[in-house]
Amino acid sequence: MKVASTLSSLFFLLPLLSQVSAQGNQNNRNGGNNNQNGGNNNQNGGNNNQNGGNNNQNGGNNNQNGGNNNQNGGNNNQNGGNQGNNDPQTSLTLNPAVIAPGFANNGQDPPVAGQVASLTSTNNFINFCLTVNLPITDGKQIQGGSCNPAPIGAIPSIDNMPSGKFEFPPNGGTVPPNQQFTIRMNIRNLVTGNFVNAQANYFAAPQQLNGNGQILGHSHVVVEQLQALDQTTPTNPREFRFFKGLNAPAAGGVLTADVTDGLPAGAYRLCSINAASNHQPVIVPVAQHGSLDDCVYFTAAEAGANNGANNGQNNGANNGQNNGANNGQNGANNGQNGANNGQNGANNGQNGANNGQNGANNGQNGANNGQNNGQNNGQNNGQNNGQNNGQGRNQGRNGGFGRGGFNRPRRLARETL
Template sequence: MMFPRSIFFALLAFSLSVQGASTKKTSANQSQCAAPKTVTQTSTVTVTKGTAATATAVLVGGKGITKTTAKTTATTAAAAKTTAAAASTKTTAAASTGNNSDPQLSLTLDPRVIAAGFANDGQDVPAAGQVPSLTSTNNFINFCLTTPNLPITNGKQITTGSCNPAPIGVIPSVDNMPSAKFTNPLNFATIKSNTTFTISMAIKNMQTGFFVNAQENYFAAPQVLNTAGQIQGHSHVVIEQLTSLTQTTPTDPKTFAFFKGLNAAAVGGVLTADVTGGLAPGFYKLSSINSSSNHQPVIVPIAQHGSLDDAVYFSVTANGAATGSTAATGATTGKATTTTAKAAATTAKAASTAKATAKSTKGGKRRALNRLA
């Protein structure tokens, strides 16, 4: 059966319209199914202590981070790490270039404290037997590098030797140089053996009672003064046994009969230490070791000065009575003192007589000249 041409074209147009709508719907459905479900997950990556970088990881269709996102995450972390490193470098640079506001935290030498005299070896005016000094234009700040075989002292008592980088510190005036004198036992005294006794020592021009941890801070800081200009520190007493009171051979510093740090402040200008149980019979030398807070021997401003420490010699016997040798030593010492005093008196008398003679002679010459005139 033949359809009119108009009907045919109408049916064709309708068919195409329906097909187009169906295709569009199908494409929309396919597009919707193809779009993956996107989940955003935030993770924190720690780059350095106290610094963190946050990176965003995108999970696509539950199958993990896409390559593009992973690359971005790595880049972000790297950037954060670079920033942290830059900050650290900046801090180090500030310290090493002296930009820190506190010079005690700076790693550079401030030109204001350079001792120009350290560059002089002292040989511009040589003296017999004098050796040249070591020299430095940077205050010897890296001196310990010259002894690479030795460890840094670093607050420890290293028995095999070490190199100490700490400066000497503050030095008092000549009027504040410390001095000490034992008040018990007295020089050439005799005390009873195996009996507790108390060492006492008068001390002046030093603020005692200052000591640090000897196991962690030994020689680890400079000497300092109090507001009166006196060294802040403490003392020690050590007793060494001798073969006799007339011993002339040096003692061994590693061997001693008694040692004690006098860490308490002096009472009435006197430091004390109890020798519990006393000492065995024999002959002994008692010495003081006056020290700054960090246990270094006290430093004073001039080379020619009286002793900053004291030493006395005494005997110990079973009954506390002087033996013949002790008495003889004391008598000899007393005799020597008397002889010395007598010699001094004779010398003074002779000097006085010579002066009077010279004066008389000079007067006679003047009178003779007057008569001639």
Template sequence: MAQAAPAPQNNKNNNNKNNNNNKACPAPKTSTVTVTAAAAPTNGNNNNNNNNNNNGNNVFIEESAREQQQRKQQQQREQQQQQRSPEIFESLDPKVIAKGFSNDGQDVPAPGQVRSLTSSNNFINFCLTAGNLPITDGKQITTGSCNPAPIGMIPSVDNMPSAKFNFPKNFGTIKANTPFTIEMNIKNLQTGNFVNAQANYFAAPQQLNKGGQIIGHSHVVVEQIKSLDQTDPTDPKKFAFFKGLNGAASGGKLTADVTAGLPAGVYRLASINTAANHQPAIVPVAQHGFLDDAVYFTVTNDGKAAGGGAANLVGNGAAAGGAAKPPAAAKPTATSKAAPAKTPAKAPAKAPAKTPAKAPAKAPAKAPAKAPAKAPAKAPAKAPAKAPAKATPAKKPAAKPTGKGKRWYQ
């Protein structure tokens, strides 16, 4: 027992040396296997000292791992910044918390206005409140889902996208079952950028290019409708043609080939402008013009506008050969009625020139006999008293076609 007395001091000194060594490098795993049954008090000291040593080693290892992790995160951050894609963290940085999300909007109430959902953490766990809906997870889930991806970058009002179809023309007519090419003019959208729609659908926020324009692409969809003046909503699940315009616009124009054409009928053509992950384009203000375009056209067997009530175009039973064609069908009728009014307008200019040269005295007598329709125009010059009575019927026919024209456009 007397020989065991100095053991604690030696162990202590050795442990201190181990502590110093452990500061420089990790201790061997076998350094703690020194316990004997005869040195019970020593074991307590060794355990305490070794625990301290191990704790010191653990701190050193954790700090080293943290530094490595920080370096990796920094590298990832730089790479993702180059790719214009924000880094994904497992925790929410307080710097990106939107404080306005905690306001339900009812501090300025309005009739019919409802309360907004609120959040103090940017709705980061919103999908946990969505019941049984699965996470979208980049998939096109037809039964419904909840998407946790944020909206992302929003352009300025000067960079809101806009589109207009060049072909087919609105109310135009094309030939059935014949290939044709859809043409659409577009601006303020960096086209030609699309992701895998089967794996990355709605899976990333909207992004902007260096010019502040949405990075994305467009689509076109053709739906068959009953008539050009149909007012019943269509079924979005049904369409005659759909195509993603994955290429970049050339000269501000996008195209899509309809290689098989379309069967005879009436159709609506619309665009769908989106960000790269296929989500509809998001813009900064609620009040703005249409970001897409839509036109209506007919398809006939011979490619000519059909007569009758096939299309029932706004009360005019034509199948619409163009926006200007329906008025042309109505104008001949108005023109035939207004012909008497146009004839006097041309005749007076010639009659005065011939009458003074040949027979000034006979002109009044010949004018009513040869051209009764011209008399109203000459009467104001030679017979002021008769002019009001004759001028009135000449003006009434001209007013009728004008009224009919307005009713057609209504």
């Protein structure tokens, strides 16, 4: 009974135990799944972390984009500022309205003998200085050379071309050496008194005109020493005795410069340099025009030195000429007198022949007079006078023929011929 009871209990418990075991296995499986799910969750968590990292990275990109947006915003603000100002003089863009189409033509259509082709440009040479290995001028006086990007600027009409003429010293004039004197130059068609800082603004702006179309500018004067006034060798532009920029307006159309210490004795050339406000030489509208500047030549010397030399030369020449002419005239007169004396001697000789011994004596005296006068006059008055006086002397000798020698005058006549 006990055995049967035990077996029936087992039969009853076995299904229950099987169910519990199955559920346990299922739970274990589910636990494994849960573990797997947990792994998945961990993996998902990793993905989430990765996504979070991406999100952070994206956030960084967004921040970077935000920075770009801010930068763009700054550019927009800058552009907005330009649009608000709309000033072409501050714009870095070349306005098409100022492009010169003629700059694209090299001038060789057709070619001309001796004429070279021009440089060409379709953008007004705005970047020309990139083509040369030189620093930008930038308002400085660069002694080693530079490239200036400033345009030439406004050009006057032909009726407004400037010119100047020196009043003192005059051409060929003289100033005392080492003594102060004042240069004076008459100026026309230049609005003087416009003189910018030569150390900071040299060639730094275009040429400008006033309301009447005349160049705004000033002038300079420069004195160079020469070897002589007739010097033909070119001077060295780096060497000069005196230089001055005339930055004051002209007074009554006259510009002046005081040479305070004067100049040493010597020969000099004085020239003007008419310039625009920024010191560039003035530019005019046509190639064929008179000189825009002036030059004169003068000396620094004591006034008496030059005048004395000139007077000495002139007086010497005049004295020589006058004395020679007078002497010649006197010689002619002397010759004539000799001839007269000779003639008188001849007459006396003839009278001596007629009158006898007294006529002979008179003839002899006439001969002596003729001979003495002829010889003396010939020696004093030269070759020409000597010939003339010789004629007188011969005639004087003829006067001695009163002693009766009638054949001798014919022999003397042949000797004279």
